[in-house]
Amino acid sequence: MTPSSIPQASPAGLSAFMDRRHFLRTSAVAGSGLYLATSKSALAQGQAAGRNVKCALVGCGAQGDRLRVAASKIASGIEWVAVCDIWKYNRSPVARRMAFENKHQVSGAVKEYETLEEMLEKEPQIEAVFIATPDHLHAPFSRLCLEKGKAVYCEKMMSNTIEGARDMVRAWKQTGGIFQIGHQRHSNPRYIHLREKIIKKGLLGRVTHCYGQWNRGVAASQPLGVPKNQEIPAAMLAKYGFDSMEQFRNWRWFAKYGGGPISDLGAHQIDMFNWMYETTPISLFAAGGVDYYDGTPGPDGSPKAKFELPDNVMCLYEYKTKDGTMRAYYQVLTTTGSQGYYEKHMGVAGSAIISESPSYNQVYAEPSNDWSAYATGDNPILVKAPDAVKNKFWEHPRSWAKPPPKSYNVSGTAKAVADARESKALDPWEIPVILDVYPHTPHVANFIEAVQRKSHEHLTCNVVDAFKSCVTVLTAYECLKSGQKHTFTPKDFEV
Amino acid sequence: MKKIAPSLLLLSLALSSCGEKKDAAPAAAASSAAAPAAAAPSAPAGDQEEIKIDFPKPMFIGTPVPAQLPNLEKPDPSKIVKSFMAPKGTVNLAKGKTVTSSDPAPIIGDLTLVTDGDADGSDGCFVELSPGAQWVQIDLGAPSTLSKIAMWHYHKQAQAYVDVVVQVSDDKEFKTGVTTLFNSDHDETLKIGAGKGGDPAYIETNHGRVVDAKGVKAQFVRLYSNGNTSNEMNHYCEVQVFGQAAGK
Numbered sequence: 001m002t003p004s005s006i007p008q009a010s011p012a013g014l015s016a017f018m019d020r021r022h023f024l025r026t027s028a029v030a031g032s033g034l035y036l037a038t039s040k041s042a043l044a045q046g047q048a049a050g051r052n053v054k055c056a057l058v059g060c061g062a063q064g065d066r067l068r069v070a071a072s073k074i075a076s077g078i079e080w081v082a083v084c085d086i087w088k089y090n091r092s093p094v095a096r097r098m099a100f101e102n103k104h105q106v107s108g109a110v111k112e113y114e115t116l117e118e119m120l121e122k123e124p125q126i127e128a129v130f131i132a133t134p135d136h137l138h139a140p141f142s143r144l145c146l147e148k149g150k151a152v153y154c155e156k157m158m159s160n161t162i163e164g165a166r167d168m169v170r171a172w173k174q175t176g177g178i179f180q181i182g183h184q185r186h187s188n189p190r191y192i193h194l195r196e197k198i199i200k201k202g203l204l205g206r207v208t209h210c211y212g213q214w215n216r217g218v219a220a221s222q223p224l225g226v227p228k229n230q231e232i233p234a235a236m237l238a239k240y241g242f243d244s245m246e247q248f249r250n251w252r253w254f255a256k257y258g259g260g261p262i263s264d265l266g267a268h269q270i271d272m273f274n275w276m277y278e279t280t281p282i283s284l285f286a287a288g289g290v291d292y293y294d295g296t297p298g299p300d301g302s303p304k305a306k307f308e309l310p311d312n313v314m315c316l317y318e319y320k321t322k323d324g325t326m327r328a329y330y331q332v333l334t335t336t337g338s339q340g341y342y343e344k345h346m347g348v349a350g351s352a353i354i355s356e357s358p359s360y361n362q363v364y365a366e367p368s369n370d371w372s373a374y375a376t377g378d379n380p381i382l383v384k385a386p387d388a389v390k391n392k393f394w395e396h397p398r399s400w401a402k403p404p405p406k407s408y409n410v411s412g413t414a415k416a417v418a419d420a421r422e423s424k425a426l427d428p429w430e431i432p433v434i435l436d437v438y439p440h441t442p443h444v445a446n447f448i449e450a451v452q453r454k455s456h457e458h459l460t461c462n463v464v465d466a467f468k469s470c471v472t473v474l475t476a477y478e479c480l481k482s483g484q485k486h487t488f489t490p491k492d493f494e495v
Numbered sequence: 496m497k498k499i500a501p502s503l504l505l506l507s508l509a510l511s512s513c514g515e516k517k518d519a520a521p522a523a524a525a526s527s528a529a530a531p532a533a534a535a536p537s538a539p540a541g542d543q544e545e546i547k548i549d550f551p552k553p554m555f556i557g558t559p560v561p562a563q564l565p566n567l568e569k570p571d572p573s574k575i576v577k578s579f580m581a582p583k584g585t586v587n588l589a590k591g592k593t594v595t596s597s598d599p600a601p602i603i604g605d606l607t608l609v610t611d612g613d614a615d616g617s618d619g620c621f622v623e624l625s626p627g628a629q630w631v632q633i634d635l636g637a638p639s640t641l642s643k644i645a646m647w648h649y650h651k652q653a654q655a656y657v658d659v660v661v662q663v664s665d666d667k668e669f670k671t672g673v674t675t676l677f678n679s680d681h682d683e684t685l686k687i688g689a690g691k692g693g694d695p696a697y698i699e700t701n702h703g704r705v706v707d708a709k710g711v712k713a714q715f716v717r718l719y720s721n722g723n724t725s726n727e728m729n730h731y732c733e734v735q736v737f738g739q740a741a742g743k
Binding site for chain 1: 600601602603613615617618619620623625626
């Protein structure tokens with residue numbers, strides 16, 4: 001990436017995604033792969049459009065670096081000033097990579113700080129802080145930044161505790177300002193299209209069930225080691241609450257710092273149940289536990305990892321929508337990668353499958369629902385699935401060109417029974433929106449837009465809404481402890 | 496990143512530790528465009544001893560990712576240099592010696608890792624330099640008679656480094672008296688006066704690559720690379736320079 005590749009004009013904000021013809025490509029800026037944070041409306045209003053916001057990143061681990069990479073695709077509006085992390089091993093590479101991969105967002109060397117306190121003291125010009133630390137630091141760090149008058153983009157999960165998240169809302173109420181939470185699907189044009197153009201318009205009919213899953217296999221769930229000679233001094237670890245270098249590296253699996261897979265992976269998708277239907281659940285039953293990573297010998301005889309938080313969790317939510325009861329099942333499994341991660345919305349007229357992964361991008365009409373009209377005009381809501389993807393998911397039976405497997409080649413009584421019980425095949429369609437920048441890019445861009453406009457209302461995932469999702473997710477732990485169904489009350493979601 | 500061949504070569508990489516011992520490095524065909532600092536003396540005939548390379552543990556197994564370079568060699572376990580004969584008293588002269596670089600502020604790690612005697616490919620054991628053509632240089636402290644140079648780039652994943660050139664000189668600026676010992680810059684992308692290289696690109700493994708220094712006398716060793724087949728970054732886990740210090 002070179003500065004010369006950065007376009008100087010052609011504004012396009014989130015709103016511009018919604019009215020394009022055919023498949024929308026969200027980068028689409030002169031083929032550069034860059035994304036403009038400043039929308040047409042902002043330009044029209046003359047609201048400091050294109051102004052660079054001086055930004056800093058605290059927490060330079062995998063998620064922090066992902067934010068940096070996502071931000072690198074934004075053409076204008078960001079100026080990286082400093083990064084902060086107690087671990088130089090992570091901090092310095094991020095600062096250095098900004099000089100190469102975020103070159104258009106850097107003027108001079110990006111400064112490095114070990115602590116947030118020092119960074120805020122020595123870099124008063126910082127206007128916005130991205131927080132991507134372990135979860136237990138989100139609440140104190142965001143409060144510190146807000147009290148210093150900084151805008152905050154804080155990664156999800158808001159906190160490892162509901163009280164921590166509640167304090168984040170309180171901090172925002174006490175200080176004002178801009179406070180975005182990193183549920184990036186809220187800014188994903190494909191998700192927005194599904195919510196605004198398909199679900200809200202009733203294409204799926206009454207949605208009675210939702211399903212979501214994030215399945216991640218054992219190989220991708222192994223503990224992280226400590227690189228040679230890269231220990232953080234014990235006093236520094238202790239200052240930020242870490243008991244050991246091993247726990248610092250694997251904080252996601254310990255209640256003191258994180259929320260486990262149901263929080264790390266599930267939060268995004270459970271949040272989608274709330275967001276799509278603009279409500280919160282009325283009850284929850286959850287089951288799960290440390291089913292695998294218990295330190296006992298694994299298949300090869302060597303001890304498996306030993307984690308504290310549940311590795312497999314299943315949640316069953318009940319919602320009351322304007323159309324009636326809706327139940328939503330969610331599972332996170334860290335012992336299999338089967339079928340990856342996606343969400344599914346099932347209505348009596350059709351179903352939609354969606355994911356950040358472009359593999360899942362289909363809508364299926366139930367028999368007798370003709371959706372042809374939705375595929376016409378300049379801005380079609382749907383497009384017909386090409387033959388090549390007709391059989392991408394199991395909704396549509398495969399027309400086996402090759403000899404079918406034995407299980408498929410039934411006849412006689414077995415076939416008759418199968419036919420009697422099966423529904424007719426659903427009609428496959430595609431959501432005509434493609435996101436070809438990083439999934440976090442539009443969300444970061446939305447945050448920068450909000451800072452430029454000084455408008456908290458412009459955020460697609462403000463701290464108040466995110467808090468409700470945090471309660472929705474972390475309450476699963478109450479169910480695991482009690483073994484009982486939890487009935488939500490309005491007070492659960494209040495601050 | 497360098498031009499790549501249109502045809503895709505899917506490598507079948509064997510990590511077997513067995514194989515015929517070979518004294519000669521597989522890429523000993525030095526292409527010395529620059530005049531050597533000193534006439535490369537013949538290696539002493541007598542009082543030889545076997546020097547064994549201390550290989551780190553292998554860091555990857557299974558099917559490697561496809562790598563595409565026009566001069567990429569087909570992996571041949573029989574060509575792995577596991578040991579070599581050298582005059583008695585030959586040691587790793589580079590261990591603990593000062594390293595400088597065209598990128599004085601590496602992205603990951605620091606330059607001391609190049610000569611810390613540890614070729615391990617684990618996290619914390621390698622230095623990552625900026626994208627594009629970069630070099631590291633080792634000051635041996637005094638002109639020394641060199642037998643072999645062993646180098647390990649990042650060997651945790653199957654990738655080949657582009658435009659690898661190894662040069663020695665008594666001039667720390669490498670303007671005069673430069674001898675090129677290894678050169679896989681087949682189309683002279685680097686333009687450092689080393690000419691078109693005749694040595695192959697190769698997939699990194701824990702066996703690294705051992706270059707024949709042919710008894711040349713020099714104080715400085717400089718190693719170039721120009722990204723790799725996975726990304727534009729440059730890495731070193733370790734460089735070991737086997738030889739005898741001045742006066743020996």
